[in-house]
Amino acid sequence: MRVRNIVAAILVALVLISCGGAQKADVIKVGWFGALTGDQAVWGNNEFNTVKMLFEEINAAGGVTVAGKVYTLEAVGYDNKGDAQEAVNVVRRLTSQDKVIAILGPNASGNAIPIAPILESAKVPDIATVATNPKVTVLDGKVKPYNFRVCFIDPYQGAVAAGYAYEVLGSRKAAVLYDVSDDYSQGLRQFFVENFKKLGGEIVADESFKSGDVDFRPQLSKIKSQNPDIIFMPYFFKEVALSANQARELGMTQVMMGGDGWPSEQLISMGGAAVEGCYFVNHLDYDDPDVADYKARYLKKYGIETELNGYLVHDAVLMLVDALKRADKPDGESVAKALESTNIKGITGKIAISPETHNPEGKDAAIIKIIGGKYKFQQKYAAK
Amino acid sequence: MSSYLEGIIMLSGINLIAVLGLSLLTGFAGLFSFGHAGFMAIGAYSAAICTTIFKLPFFVGIAAAAAAAAGASWLIGRATLRLKGDYFCIATLGFGEAIRLILDNFQGLGGARGWPGIPPHTTLVNILILDVIGVVLLANLVRSRHGRNMIAVREEELAAQVAGINTFKYKMLALVVSAAYAGVAGALLGHYMTFIQPKMFSMVKSTELTIIVIFGGLGSISGSVLGAVVLTFLPELLRAVDKWRLVVYGLAVIGIMIGRPRGLMGGFELTPKSVRAHFARLREAKAARADQAAEEKGGL
Numbered sequence: 001m002r003v004r005n006i007v008a009a010i011l012v013a014l015v016l017i018s019c020g021g022a023q024k025a026d027v028i029k030v031g032w033f034g035a036l037t038g039d040q041a042v043w044g045n046n047e048f049n050t051v052k053m054l055f056e057e058i059n060a061a062g063g064v065t066v067a068g069k070v071y072t073l074e075a076v077g078y079d080n081k082g083d084a085q086e087a088v089n090v091v092r093r094l095t096s097q098d099k100v101i102a103i104l105g106p107n108a109s110g111n112a113i114p115i116a117p118i119l120e121s122a123k124v125p126d127i128a129t130v131a132t133n134p135k136v137t138v139l140d141g142k143v144k145p146y147n148f149r150v151c152f153i154d155p156y157q158g159a160v161a162a163g164y165a166y167e168v169l170g171s172r173k174a175a176v177l178y179d180v181s182d183d184y185s186q187g188l189r190q191f192f193v194e195n196f197k198k199l200g201g202e203i204v205a206d207e208s209f210k211s212g213d214v215d216f217r218p219q220l221s222k223i224k225s226q227n228p229d230i231i232f233m234p235y236f237f238k239e240v241a242l243s244a245n246q247a248r249e250l251g252m253t254q255v256m257m258g259g260d261g262w263p264s265e266q267l268i269s270m271g272g273a274a275v276e277g278c279y280f281v282n283h284l285d286y287d288d289p290d291v292a293d294y295k296a297r298y299l300k301k302y303g304i305e306t307e308l309n310g311y312l313v314h315d316a317v318l319m320l321v322d323a324l325k326r327a328d329k330p331d332g333e334s335v336a337k338a339l340e341s342t343n344i345k346g347i348t349g350k351i352a353i354s355p356e357t358h359n360p361e362g363k364d365a366a367i368i369k370i371i372g373g374k375y376k377f378q379q380k381y382a383a384k
Numbered sequence: 385m386s387s388y389l390e391g392i393i394m395l396s397g398i399n400l401i402a403v404l405g406l407s408l409l410t411g412f413a414g415l416f417s418f419g420h421a422g423f424m425a426i427g428a429y430s431a432a433i434c435t436t437i438f439k440l441p442f443f444v445g446i447a448a449a450a451a452a453a454a455g456a457s458w459l460i461g462r463a464t465l466r467l468k469g470d471y472f473c474i475a476t477l478g479f480g481e482a483i484r485l486i487l488d489n490f491q492g493l494g495g496a497r498g499w500p501g502i503p504p505h506t507t508l509v510n511i512l513i514l515d516v517i518g519v520v521l522l523a524n525l526v527r528s529r530h531g532r533n534m535i536a537v538r539e540e541e542l543a544a545q546v547a548g549i550n551t552f553k554y555k556m557l558a559l560v561v562s563a564a565y566a567g568v569a570g571a572l573l574g575h576y577m578t579f580i581q582p583k584m585f586s587m588v589k590s591t592e593l594t595i596i597v598i599f600g601g602l603g604s605i606s607g608s609v610l611g612a613v614v615l616t617f618l619p620e621l622l623r624a625v626d627k628w629r630l631v632v633y634g635l636a637v638i639g640i641m642i643g644r645p646r647g648l649m650g651g652f653e654l655t656p657k658s659v660r661a662h663f664a665r666l667r668e669a670k671a672a673r674a675d676q677a678a679e680e681k682g683g684l
Binding site for chain 1: 386387388389390391392395484485488489495496497498500501504573576577578579581582583584619620623626627629630
């Protein structure tokens with residue numbers, strides 16, 4: 001009986017803790033969610049840390065003025081393991097229990113898509129960070145009223161990669177290796193192939209693997225036999241490093257190219273010489289003077305380098321603060337309305353939200369080349 | 385009711401349907417499956433095809449989901465049910481992963497990027513109605529001759545065969561019914577999320593269902609109900625402990641399995657009759673204690 005009583009007491013306590021928290025008058029609650037556990041935890045922690053740091057800085061500087069009244073910002077963050085079902089749970093929690101007025105994140109498109117109906121019924125806007133699937137904000141030609149994003153989208157990224165490979169690097173024969181079980185990888189592959197063909201190039205090999213695979217030699221051998229000028233690898237850094245190493249072992253010397261799944265400290269440490277001289281499309285130039293300040297502040301506070309997601313969530317916070325300042329009232333509906341006319345300069349570039357798509361239009365992509373184990377900015381490149 | 389609480393209740397109800405089916409297969413017919421997420425996926429996609437592409441009403445979608453999952457399970461059953469013990473388990477694992485990879489590759493239904501824009505037909509009411517229907521159907525099935533035959537197959541397959549039970553037929557029946565339940569659960573999940581993606585039906589989901597069945601107690605329908613509700617709520621309740629959530633979740637499951645190796649309700653069924661019997665036993669025990677106390681007093 002005693003054990004049962006203890007278990008019951010713990011359960012009651014948990015229920016009380018998880019239901020607690022009344023809204024203070026001069027505090028604006030902002031939600032964040034993403035993966036704090038699981039294989040995307042690096043990015044989730046990086047995003048949430050950045051949000052907390054920026055909110056502290058904003059509050060220390062006196063808070064945000066909305067419709068003539070000063071408020072401080074409070075971040076409420078939850079882990080969803082990168083899981084779509086949990087994404088729905090946490091957004092329901094953020095909107096109905098924590099009563100946040102806006103949500104930042106997630107980074108995964110597959111988590112940003114199913115939350116749309118809940119945002120709509122709760123009238124709370126969401127700004128996704130690195131969710132590049134076009135369907136995050138627009139479905140069947142109609143814009144979702146409460147979904148926004150701060151990054152460019154896959155069709156654009158694919159067009160940039162194809163354009164740069166064809167026009168600047170002069171590649172005519174491209175091979176593609178992609179992760180068939182990953183939504184991001186499938187999307188980027190599709191748009192690269194479409195655009196590369198449109199430009200007049202030829203796709204000589206189109207090979208796939210599935211998440212968790214560690215041996216890419218069979219696919220790489222097939223690609224090798226077709227002798228392409230360039231290999232497009234639209235997937236994440238871990239597999240990039242593994243497949244690049246194996247390609248070099250097989251004696252393949254081609255230039256490899258990827259998307260925004262590449263940049264990570266780990267790509268260099270795992271890939272080493274194999275990824276030397278390779279290119280990828282990125283959201284920003286790491287050496288841009290605009291980002292240096294944020295990079296240094298993050299390093300000082302947390303003792304580790306920020307990842308790519310940090311820069312984007314940084315700009316999502318800028319977007320939100322700007323919208324709050326212009327909003328009539330500190331509530332979700334007014335903020336969503338203000339977000340539609342966002343036109344600010346973030347550290348990742350100009351962010352002008354289009355009311356038709358809720359995407360930042362005309363955001364340049366940065367082409368990065370790996371030289372001597374460092375990410376070297378080549379040029380800003382806009383797809384035609 | 386807050387939409388958060390409503391959401392978790394709905395998810396528990398959806399999980400419950402899948403768990404009920406698996407409970408029949410694992411708890412009553414004694415076959416372990418690690419591929420039930422595959423049947424859920426078939427159900428989710430079939431229902432979505434009906435309601436989104438053909439604009440049919442939701443109940444048609446649910447029926448189609450049950451039929452499609454049952455059909456697929458029949459094919460799989462034909463091929464694998466003659467395998468004994470662990471081999472069947474491995475075959476279902478392979479099946480579940482195969483379904484997911486086929487859906488990943490099939491661009492017509494969105495591929496790995498998923499299928500957004502499914503109408504939000506799933507409501508708390510239709511989930512609860514289906515839950516009740518599911519429990520009643522299953523309770524009647526396991527108490528029928530067919531159910532008893534399944535239990536006989538679970539307990540001692542050879543003896544059951546000698547006694548004249550067509551073991552293959554009863555294993556197949558359990559598999560087909562459980563797949564139909566999983567299909568319905570998949571249909572509800574798809575129309576609850578309004579988005580389906582092959583990733584949602586990975587092996588992790590299959591394992592989760594099996595864990596719930598074992599946690600609730602093998603061979604107990606009320607155990608499966610309790611297990612589905614407890615294990616759907618637990619990760620959300622544990623948000624209070626932040627990053628340690630999944631660790632505590634794992635520890636809680638391990639703790640209960642050590643404390644109650646047969647699961648929460650292993651071998652015990654919560655019915656009006658059993659509740660009355662339990663209270664009667666309590667009263668008897670109380671009376672016996674009172675008698676004993678009186679005797680001891682008398683003895684002094």
